[in-house]
Each structure stands twice: as structure tokens, then as C-alpha cells.
Amino acid sequence: MKVKIVDVAREANVSVATVSRVVNNIPLVNEETKERVLEAIKKTGYKPNAIARSLKIQRTNTLGIMIPDISNPLYTEMVRGVEDICGIYNYNIILSNTDFSPEKEHESLDVLIEKQCDGIIYIGKNLSEEFQETLKNAPSEIVLGCVSDEKGELSSVLIDNESAAYDLAKKAIDAGYKNFALFYDRDEGFVNRKRIDGVRRALDEAGIELDPELILRGNINVKGGHSMMTKLLESGKEFDIVMCMNDQVAIGAIRAAEDAGRKVPDDIAVTGFNDYWISEWFDPKITTVRQPMYDIGAIAARMLIKMCESDEKESRTITAPYEIVARQSMPEHAC
Amino acid sequence: MKVKIVDVAREANVSVATVSRVVNNIPLVNEETKERVLEAIKKTGYKPNAIARSLKIQRTNTLGIMIPDISNPLYTEMVRGVEDICGIYNYNIILSNTDFSPEKEHESLDVLIEKQCDGIIYIGKNLSEEFQETLKNAPSEIVLGCVSDEKGELSSVLIDNESAAYDLAKKAIDAGYKNFALFYDRDEGFVNRKRIDGVRRALDEAGIELDPELILRGNINVKGGHSMMTKLLESGKEFDIVMCMNDQVAIGAIRAAEDAGRKVPDDIAVTGFNDYWISEWFDPKITTVRQPMYDIGAIAARMLIKMCESDEKESRTITAPYEIVARQSMPEHAC
DNA sequence: AAATTTCATGAAAATGTTATCATTGTCTGA
DNA sequence: TCAGACAATGATAACATTTTCATGAAATTT
Numbered sequence: 001m002k003v004k005i006v007d008v009a010r011e012a013n014v015s016v017a018t019v020s021r022v023v024n025n026i027p028l029v030n031e032e033t034k035e036r037v038l039e040a041i042k043k044t045g046y047k048p049n050a051i052a053r054s055l056k057i058q059r060t061n062t063l064g065i066m067i068p069d070i071s072n073p074l075y076t077e078m079v080r081g082v083e084d085i086c087g088i089y090n091y092n093i094i095l096s097n098t099d100f101s102p103e104k105e106h107e108s109l110d111v112l113i114e115k116q117c118d119g120i121i122y123i124g125k126n127l128s129e130e131f132q133e134t135l136k137n138a139p140s141e142i143v144l145g146c147v148s149d150e151k152g153e154l155s156s157v158l159i160d161n162e163s164a165a166y167d168l169a170k171k172a173i174d175a176g177y178k179n180f181a182l183f184y185d186r187d188e189g190f191v192n193r194k195r196i197d198g199v200r201r202a203l204d205e206a207g208i209e210l211d212p213e214l215i216l217r218g219n220i221n222v223k224g225g226h227s228m229m230t231k232l233l234e235s236g237k238e239f240d241i242v243m244c245m246n247d248q249v250a251i252g253a254i255r256a257a258e259d260a261g262r263k264v265p266d267d268i269a270v271t272g273f274n275d276y277w278i279s280e281w282f283d284p285k286i287t288t289v290r291q292p293m294y295d296i297g298a299i300a301a302r303m304l305i306k307m308c309e310s311d312e313k314e315s316r317t318i319t320a321p322y323e324i325v326a327r328q329s330m331p332e333h334a335c
Numbered sequence: 336m337k338v339k340i341v342d343v344a345r346e347a348n349v350s351v352a353t354v355s356r357v358v359n360n361i362p363l364v365n366e367e368t369k370e371r372v373l374e375a376i377k378k379t380g381y382k383p384n385a386i387a388r389s390l391k392i393q394r395t396n397t398l399g400i401m402i403p404d405i406s407n408p409l410y411t412e413m414v415r416g417v418e419d420i421c422g423i424y425n426y427n428i429i430l431s432n433t434d435f436s437p438e439k440e441h442e443s444l445d446v447l448i449e450k451q452c453d454g455i456i457y458i459g460k461n462l463s464e465e466f467q468e469t470l471k472n473a474p475s476e477i478v479l480g481c482v483s484d485e486k487g488e489l490s491s492v493l494i495d496n497e498s499a500a501y502d503l504a505k506k507a508i509d510a511g512y513k514n515f516a517l518f519y520d521r522d523e524g525f526v527n528r529k530r531i532d533g534v535r536r537a538l539d540e541a542g543i544e545l546d547p548e549l550i551l552r553g554n555i556n557v558k559g560g561h562s563m564m565t566k567l568l569e570s571g572k573e574f575d576i577v578m579c580m581n582d583q584v585a586i587g588a589i590r591a592a593e594d595a596g597r598k599v600p601d602d603i604a605v606t607g608f609n610d611y612w613i614s615e616w617f618d619p620k621i622t623t624v625r626q627p628m629y630d631i632g633a634i635a636a637r638m639l640i641k642m643c644e645s646d647e648k649e650s651r652t653i654t655a656p657y658e659i660v661a662r663q664s665m666p667e668h669a670c
Numbered sequence: 671a672a673a674t675t676t677c678a679t680g681a682a683a684a685t686g687t688t689a690t691c692a693t694t695g696t697c698t699g700a
Numbered sequence: 701t702c703a704g705a706c707a708a709t710g711a712t713a714a715c716a717t718t719t720t721c722a723t724g725a726a727a728t729t730t
Contacts, residue, residue, distance in 0.1 A: 002474060004686055015710045020688060030708060047474075050449040051389050052686035055715050060386065062429075062450075071415040073408055080406040083432050092446060093430045094397075097418050111427060114385040115397075139337060222616055251616055278613045281557055281586055339716055350680045355718060365678060387716030390685050 003044045012040035023048055054116065063304060064094045064112030064120040064140070066105065074246075074274055074293055075123055078145060081297025082121060089305050091118075098124070100187075105131060113140055119304040121145055121297075126189030141307040143300045147190050148317055155307070155315040157300040159322040161191050164289045165198025167324055168271055169243065173206045176334035177241040177269060181214040183228045183253060184245045192245065195273070199243060213237065220245050225252025233260050240268060240334065247272035247279045250286050254329065269330040284328035296320050338379045347375035358383055389451065398639060399429045399447030399455040399475070401440065409581075409609055409628055410458055413480060416632025417456060424640050426453075433459070435522075440466055448475055454639040456480055456632075461524030476642040480635045482525050483652055490642070490650040492635040494657040496526055499624045500533025502659055503606055504578065508541045511669035512576040512604060516549040518563045518588060519580045527580065530608070534578060548572065555580050560587025568595045575603060575669065582607035582614045585621050589664065604665040619663035631655050 005023075009016045014033055021029045022037045029037075040046075054060040063086060067075050079093070086093055094117060096108035112120050119141040127135075132149045135142050144156035172180070180203060185192040196215070203210050216232060218224040225244060229252065232239070244250040250272035254264045264270050264284055272279060272288040279286040299318055306312070326332065340358075344351045349368060356364045357372045364372075375381075389395040398421060402410050414428070421428055429452060431443035447455050454476040462470075467484045470477050479491035507515070515538060520527040531550070538545050551567060553559040560579060564587065567574065579585040585607035589599045599605050599619055607614060607623035614621040634653055641647070661667065 006686085016687085017689080017710060017712095018708085021709090024688080028708065033708080047445065047449050049390075049451060049686050050446075051386055051395065051451045052715090053688075054386050055384075055390050055686080055717085056688045058715075069415070070418060071408070071411050073406070073411070076406050076408070076411050079430070080404070080432075083405060083430065087432070092450065095414075095418065095428045095430055097415075097422070110382065111385075114382055115427065116384060116386045222612065248612075251613075255616055277557065277583075278586075278617075281590055282613075283618055341716085351717080352680060352682095352719080353678085356679090359718080363678065368678080384716050387685090388718075390687085390716080391718045393685075 002049075003046045004049065005046070008037065008040045008044055008046045011044055012037045059118055059308075060116045061090055062092045062094055062115070062117050063301065064096060064108075064115070064117035065123065066096050066098050066108050066112070066120065067123045068098050068100045068125070070095060070097055073276060074291075077293040078123060078297035078300075081294040081299075082301040083297075085298045085301035085305070091301075091305060100124075100126075102128065102131070106134070109134065109138065113138060116140075118308040119143065121300050121304060122147075125185075125191040126187075141304055143304045143307070145296055145300045152317050153315055155303060155317065157296050157303065157318045157320060159291050159296075159320045161194035162198040162201070164273075164291075164322045164324075165195040165243075166202045167198075168273075168287075168289055169199040169202035170206075171324060171326070172241055172243070172269070172271065172330060173202060173208065175269075175330065175332055177330075178208060179214070179239040179241065180208070180210055181216065181232060181237075181239040181242045182210075182244075183216050183218065183225060183242055183249050185220050186217045195245065211237070214239055220249055222248045222252035222255075225249035225254075226256040227252075229253040229256035230260070233257070233262070241271070241330065242268060243271045244273065246274045247276045247286055247288055250288070250329065251278075251282060254282075254284070254286075265329050265331050269334065271330045275325055279325075279327070287327045287330035288325050290323040290325050292320055292322075337384075338381045339384065340381070343372065343375045343379055343381045346379055347372045394453055394643075395451045396425055397427045397429055397450070397452050398636065399431060399443075399450070399452035400458065401431050401433050401443050401447070401455065402458045403433050403435045403460070405430060405432060408611060409626075412628040413458060413632035413635075416629040416634075417636040418632075420633045420636035420640070426636075426640060435459075435461075437463065437466065441469070444469065444473065448473060451475075453643040454478065456635050456639060457482075460520075460526040461522075476639055478635045478639045478642070480631055487652050488650055490638060490652065492631050492638065492653045492655060494626050494631075494655045496529035497533040497536070499608075499626075499657045499659075500530040500578075501537045502533075503608075503622075503624055504534040504537035505541075506659060506661070507576055507578070507604070507606065507665060508537060508543065510604075510665065510667055512665075513543060514549070514574040514576065515543070515545055516551065516567055516572075516574040516577045517545075517579075518551050518553065518560060518577055518584050520555050521552045530580065546572070549574055553584075555584055557583045557587040557590075560584035560589075561591040562587075564588040564591035565595070568592070568597070576605070576665065577603060578606045579608065581609045582611045582621055582623055585623070585664065586613075586617060589617075589619070589621075600664050600666050604669065606665050610660055614660075614662070622662045622665035623660050625658040625660050627655055627657075 005016050005019050009019045022034050098105045098108050117140050121143050123145040124147050127147045146158050148156035216228045218228045250270050272286045275288045275290040340351050340354050344354045357369050433440045433443050452475050456478050458480040459482050462482045481493050483491035551563045553563045585605050592599050607621045610623045610625040
């Protein structure tokens with residue numbers, strides 16, 4: 001049978017209250033009895049029961065993370081940031097995959113609430129109006145990562161996607177590119193929309209027309225990028241640059257271009273987004289936008305823990321810095 | 336204030352026992368009162384408190400995962416497998432990074448035990464004798480992933496690393512390669528050792544001598560691979576194939592070879608291990624060994640849940656299948 | 671009609687902690 | 701010498717559930 005606090009108390013010949021005090025490092029206990037209790041703890045191998053403790057103190061020291069897909073390296077890096085901060089402040093993490101599905105989202109949230117997470121980090125590319133409402137009414141503290149509710153009623157940490165996409169597109173325009181193709185997500189969503197908006201603004205400002213037929217939608221992975229490029233090349237449309245939703249899509253697009261006998265960046269320039277580790281080692285190295293995912297996770301966690309431990313109720317939106325990473329796949333001057 | 340079971344009971348004009356019964360779907364309750372209780376639950380917005388429940392029933396429906404580094408995609412894929420199985424059986428996951436550090440390992444384990452995880456999955460590349468002992472004495476059920484205690488006293492799920500490395504080396508020998516270099520982990524450890532053993536056995540059988548100076552140790556990432564290859568080329572030693580600890584190392588090695596004006600695979604063949612998604616899209620495509628990480632995670636989780644819910648106490652070692660993936664970086668016939 | 675079974679429900683104990691309040695000495699200062 | 705302060709400790713009431721046992725009513729069997 002598991003040893004509990006009363007067993008230790010019996011062994012050390014003190015009351016449970018005293019044992020609890022030494023376990024929790026509460027000062028009002030005689031040095032000698034403390035010693036005796038410590039002895040008893042070691043002898044019995046007592047480990048406090050955090051569940052019972054949580055029930056009593058009404059805190060679990062646990063954060064929930066809702067994440068679309070833990071096997072996506074982008075999110076993983078963010079989780080790592082959360083993890084590290086949690087380590088410092090003695091919190092733990094309960095993971096919950098949402099798979100981009102609204103039902104799973106609701107289920108996940110319910111479970112995290114039922115398990116009494118002190119706070120919850122919601123990570124995603126999109127956030128429905130309805131779920132925003134649900135989150136606002138949740139009893140746990142909430143911080144959004146990588147998305148925001150546009151009203152700013154929930155706290156969030158993310159980069160300015162619109163402006164990042166704008167900057168990247170501007171750079172392409174300055175380099176001399178004229179015919180833009182876009183490989184974006186099939187599903188409309190917060191992040192996707194912002195990025196397209198950014199590109200569009202840059203083109204508008206430069207007086208460049210964006211041909212709607214050059215905005216392709218597909219799966220946001222290597223294969224998706226490959227097939228979008230293949231399709232686009234087959235269409236015979238003119239274009240000299242492709243801006244992709246992320247680096248995987250860019251890699252797929254580059255391979256497809258090569259398969260079709262086109263050179264990147266000589267014939268076609270390609271940009272990605274997110275800056276995976278491979279983007280620096282791929283040939284050609286991929287021009288992209290770096291989001292500080294680790295930092296975003298860390299900041300979100302830090303905010304959330306602060307919210308749990310004080311009762312500041314005001315929501316804050318933190319804009320993390322991004323960085324345009326210029327590499328080979330889109331040179332400074334169009335070839 | 337949070338609404339609890341007694342509030343629902345009052346609202347529905349029944350006892351808490353009855354509410355508990357309908358919440359837990361225990362059949363012995365009249366259809367009509369059940370209806371009334373359900374009504375009251377909806378009206379009050381009651382969500383059961385899993386902490387209190389766990390304290391009473393002495394189960395948390397929570398699995399702990401100890402993992403060296405969640406940002407390593409290999410482990411992430413495994414976590415995904417665990418997650419999916421947990422979803423089916425209504426378990427949750429508490430994550431805990433161990434960072435390959437023995438102290439962190441102990442801390443992690445303690446926390447997971449204190450939080451009363453029903454079971455714990457230990458993932459890693461190595462397992463010290465001492466920690467094996469600690470795990471064996473843990474009150475929670477334990478399953479190892481990717482490693483095993485060599486005595487088989489703990490349950491585990493992993494591929495046969497020795498034999499995978501043997502097969503891969505054999506393939507290289509059959510292709511005609513003669514001068515083997517190895518890029519492996521600086522730290523000796525279970526997985527690393529097994530893989531080197533496997534290569535060595537294949538070479539021994541073929542009567543090929545393995546030059547100790549061609550076994551290089553370094554960081555197991557792209558940069559490590561790059562610097563090992565650079566160093567090896569500078570040494571002027573003869574070699575025609577490099578077998579790497581994983582695909583990242585292989586990618587680094589390939590880039591370094593190219594930087595030095597050598598062609599892969601024409602001048603030097605390179606093999607990896609683990610088969611990341613990029614290995615199929617990199618140029619050259621990387622010859623490697625695929626471990627079914629998702630399945631390993633899923634099987635481990637399934638085993639663990641079974642162990643938690645029955646009381647079979649016998650430990651089982653499950654050997655997952657691996658697959659040699661022949662691609663361009665090591666062709667079937669040496670050039 | 672009596673005895674037995676079944677069904678629906680409630681009261682209350684138990685789960686392992688923490689924290690409040692009370693108690694007992696011991697010490698300090700007038 | 702004694703009131704008051706203080707230090708160390710213990711009893712015990714929460715915390716929100718589940719589950720056992722008891723109870724009474726209704727249904728069924730003898």
C-alpha cells in the first residue's frame with residue numbers, strides 16, 4: 001500500500017499537521033522534530049499526493065496546452081518554450097491534440113478544465129468566433145499562441161503575420177519580381193488570411209496586379225507544394241516568383257520545379273515561411289520568415305503563470321518580432 | 336464560484352449520489368430523474384472535478400511521458416502515437432522533459448509519481464543501471480520506449496538497433512563498399528552502442544577491418560555531421576562510405592563533402608538513420624533506416640494502459656519492425 | 671395474503687491533503 | 701508572582717467526489 005502522510009506522522013511520533021508543515025517548508029516547526037520527520041519520510045519512502053493536495057488548495061500547478069498537431073515541428077518548438085518556463089515555476093503540462101477539428105477542440109478544452117488546469121494555452125492557426133466565446137467563459141486562465149481573437153479580449157502572443165508577409169513581398173518587389181504566384185492553405189483561417197493580406201498590400205502599393213488564378217490552394221506540406229507547382233507549370237501561366245505558406249510547401253514546390261526542368265532561383269524564385277532547420281541546409285537555401293517559436297511559447301507560459309498567480313484580469317496582446325531570412329531561393333536581385 | 340455536484344443535486348432535487356450516478360452513467364437510475372438531473376447539469380453548467388474524482392477512485396486516467404527533448408521530431412512522432420491511443424482510451428498525457436540529464440530524470444519521475452500518473456512512458460537513448468532500479472521500484476506502471484533494460488525486467492517497445500545497423504552495413508558491403516567511417520554519438524549509450532555493434536558484426540563477418548580512427552564522435556545534429564566530415568576529409572584518411580547515427584548527421588556530412596568538392600554518392604556514400612520527412616526530398620535522397628516511431632508510441636501506450644487497467648505484472652519486450660530505405664546517398668552498387 | 675425480490679434513492683464514510691483554531695508550555699517584563 | 705506574548709504542536713474541518721449500506725416502495729413469487 002502507498003505510504004501517506006499519517007504513516008509518516010506515526011513513524012515520527014508527531015501529528016499529520018506537523019508532517020505537512022515540514023513537507024511544505026513552513027517555518028514554525030522545531031529543528032529537532034523537523035529532523036525526525038525528515039528521517040521518517042526517508043525511511044517510509046513517502047511521496048506527497050499532489051492530487052489530494054490540489055483538491056485542498058484548489059490549485060494544480062498544471063497548464064493545459066491545446067495544440068493542433070504535436071508532430072508539427074513548429075508547434076513542438078513552442079511547446080519546448082512552454083516546458084522550460086514551466087520547469088522554472090514548478091508547473092506541469094497536460095497536452096491535448098485538437099487536430100484542427102472543432103469537436104476535438106471542445107472535448108480537449110472540457111478535459112483540461114475538468115482536470116482543473118490552472119491555465120490553458122491555445123495554439124492554432126485559426127480561432128472560430130464560437131470558440132472564442134467558449135474560451136472567454138472558461139474558468140481557467142487562457143492565453144492564445146500564434147493566433148489572436150481580433151477583438152483582443154483574450155491574451156495572446158504572436159507575430160504580426162500581415163506585416164511579415166508584407167515585408168517579404170516588398171523585398172521581392174524590390175528585387176524586381178513582377179509575376180507573383182501564391183501557394184496557400186485550402187482552409188481559410190486567421191494566419192493564412194493575414195499573410196495573403198500582407199502580400200496583397202505590398203503588391204497594391206507597388207501597383208502590381210495579383211492574378212487570382214495564381215493564388216493556389218492546397219495541402220500545406222511537401223506534397224501539397226509539389227502538386228501545386230506541378231499544376232501551375234502545366235497551366236502555362238507566366239510567373240517568376242512563388243510565395244508559399246511555409247517552408248515545407250516551398251521545398252515541395254522547388255522539387256517540382258526541378259522535376260519539370262526549371263531552375264530555382266534562376267527561372268523561378270520561391271519563398272517559404274517559418275524557417276525550419278532544414279531550410280538552411282537545403283539546396284537552394286530557402287528564403288523565409290523566422291518566427292521565434294520557442295520565445296512565443298516561453299512568453300505565453302510566463303504570462304499565463306502570472307495570470308494564474310495574481311488576479312490581473314486585463315488581457316494583453318504581445319507581438320513577437322519576426323525576421324526576414326534572405327537566402328538563395330529568392331535572391332536580392334531577380335535573375 | 337465553481338458549480339459542484341451538490342449544486343446540481345439541489346437544483347434537481349435529488350441527492351448527490353444520484354447526480355454522481357447519472358454523471359458516471361451508472362444504470363440504476365430512473366429515466367425521469369435522470370432527465371431532470373441532465374437538465375440541472377445543463378442549467379448550472381456543471382463540469383465534474385476530475386481531481387476530486389481521482390482522489391476518490393485512486394486513478395487519474397493520466398499517463399506521464401518522460402522525454403529527453405520534445406523538440407526532437409523523432410520523439411514527437413512517438414508522442415503523437417501515444418496521444419492518439421490515449422484519446423481512444425480516455426487518458427491524458429503529462430509531459431516532462433529530461434534533457435538527457437540524470438537529475439532532471441529523477442525530478443521528472445518524482446513529479447509524475449506525485450501527480451499520481453497511472454502509468455509512465457520513459458523515452459530515451461540510454462538508461463543507467465541506477466535509474467533502471469528506480470523505475471522498477473516506482474509505484475506507477477512503466478513502459479520504456481526506444482530503449483530497454485538489458486535484463487528485460489521492465490516492459491519496453493523498440494526496434495532491434497543492432498540488427499538494423501547490421502542489415503544496413505551488410506547492404507553497403509554487398510554494394511561493394513570497403514572503407515567504412517562511422518559518425519556516432521559522443522556519449523556512449525544503449526542505442527549508440529547497439530548500432531555500432533551491428534555495423535561491427537557485419538564487417539567482421541565480411542572480414543573487413545574497421546579502422547578505429549574512422550570512428551568519429553561528435554554532436555548528433557547537422558552541424559556535428561558537418562564538422563565530423565570536414566575533419567575526416569582534412570585527415571586525408573581513405574574511406575568510401577560514412578554511416579551516420581541519424582539523418583541530420585548525414586545531411587551535415589553530405590553538405591560538408593560537397594563544400595569540399597566531393598560528390599555524394601559518387602565519391603562518398605552516406606547513410607543515415609531514422610528517416611525524417613526531409614530525407615526523401617533532400618538531394619541526394621538519403622539511404623536510411625525507418626523506425627516506426629508513431630507505432631512504437633502507440634504500442635507503448637496501449638501496453639501501458641492495459642497494465643494500468645488489469646494487473647498483469649509480467650514485463651514484455653516488444654520488438655518493432657524496422658525497414659531499410661534504400662535511396663540515392665548509398666546506391667545498390669558502389670560507383 | 672405473506673414473503674421475497676427488485677428498483678430507486680439517500681445518508682454518510684472515505685480518499686490524502688492543508689489550514690484554521692485551540693492548546694500547552696515556556697519565556698519576558700512589570 | 702503573574703499577565704501576556706510567543707513558539708510548537710495537535711485536532712479537525714474542509715476540499716468534491718464515489719460507493720457502500722440502508723431504506724422504503726413496488727413488483728413478483730409462493
